[in-house]
Amino acid sequence: MMKALVSNRSIGARILKLASGKSFGKEVLVKVHTVALNPTDFKHVNVLSPQNVIIGCDYAGEVVSVGKEAQGGRKVGDRLAGLVHGGMYHDRGSFAEYLKIDGDLAWKIPDGIHGEEAATARIPAKAPTILIYAASTSNAFPDIKLAVDCYSEGNSTGLCAKVLKAAAGGKVITLLDTGKPSTPGVEYESILVYNLFGESIVWLPPIGPKFPAIPSDRTSLARLHTKLPHLVSDFKPPPIRLIEGGFDGIIMGLGELRQGKVSGGKSVAKL
Template sequence: MDDEIPRTMKALVGNRSMITRILNYACSSSSGDGVKVTTVPVPEIKDNEILVRVRCVAFNPTDFKHVDILSPRGAIIGCDYTGTVVRIGSKAPGNWAVGDRIAGWTHGGLYPDRGSFAEYLKIPGDLAWKVPSSVSDEEATTFGVSAVTAMLALNVRLGVPWIDDTGLAKGRFDSPILIYSGATSAGIYAIQLAKYAGLKVVTTASPRSHDFVKEYGADDVFDYRSSTAVVDIIRSYPNIKIAMDCFSEGGSIEFCAKVVRKNQGRVVTLLDPGTTMAAP
């Protein structure tokens, strides 16, 4: 298959100057030509990497945020992908074979030779997974940034028990957790992980999404736009002390902080608020 791999490929790359990106950050705006499709070299892989022919990608908020503020000109955009293995480094972990279906994520938006919105991408062999025949390319490409974000937030930062090979979590316990913005991609994964861990899943969503998040395991749903939402959650779950903010903009961080403040709880946010926040 090496003979079939071209030397160049099409890719979506960042196209904003540093000055424009600084202005976007300062003004919380999006201006200038953000991206363009161009021809770039097919990435050269290291011994521990594999080369993937991209078949499907997913779009994440971090992608357009990189374009607005972080991505230098020429950086390939995109994180999540599904594809086919076409070249394998001599020391690449993972027992890969040419032709394997593969999915995963990469840190796109910063480098000229690494990103998923391209015909080919390179990835370390241990940062991907083999896609079973029962899972479509479209489905597989969603198990990337959002799923990993949910695991890092819940299992690593908030101490939610890991799920073992049986599909159950060690040390299951019936404690409440707030997942703010449960209808987002990260929120949906967080709801399922928390539910498998035995937690009482409390989430926020607009009324039209209440049934949607309940289908994925939410036990209780509150309208985040309600002026009494914080009070209602505290009244219903007075022992709640952990929260994951899957939106992390506007007043969502303060909302979560108020909910867990009485119990001196913890909130994991997906964006850095810039300052340490104490709920009033």
């Protein structure tokens, strides 16, 4: 058995004891040591998640079981980190003591990188012509031209559009659908990070939006994970705010994110 934080619809999230399971086929079972909190976590709890699915996306932990068909050359004892689509499945989400993942959809944490750092890892864009806007999340890096709006709420997309207008126009990439642009010379394009897992997605069935599987995105993510251990040595983690209290601390931390109380850093909890 394991503890996990699951959705409880509009009431919020609650801690349950669930079967911990084991790895099958292409899966690897990870003992989760550290998780990072994101706005998408409480948004799934508030609106998107079915009842009693496991919440949480970012994680770092240790392999305890490897399926016979698992890819990536994983071994028991390997330290892994990555991202999963928490808030959609009853057997998969990072806010749990154990997590099942596809073996090639995680990256091996090199020596010298702590779990708290690995759980927050983002590789910044290096091109000098890109603006990445993230408001109070930890995904902001100062550059200019193509704009990537990692916040995609309030007036964030409009602010990006104004920057591009001053630079003779361009495109704003958003993580949420923010409507049509009103700024001349600027276009918006919405992407969904969860397409990277190569699975179709349906939110709020039967009336919610549907997103088809994109196998090529999964291939790209698996390829990236083979390179991350070599790139992460150049990674400078955001300011980390360590949350005490395990699962109870995660519930508190999600509440603080929901209320806009976290700014300029990343909330991280140990399990």
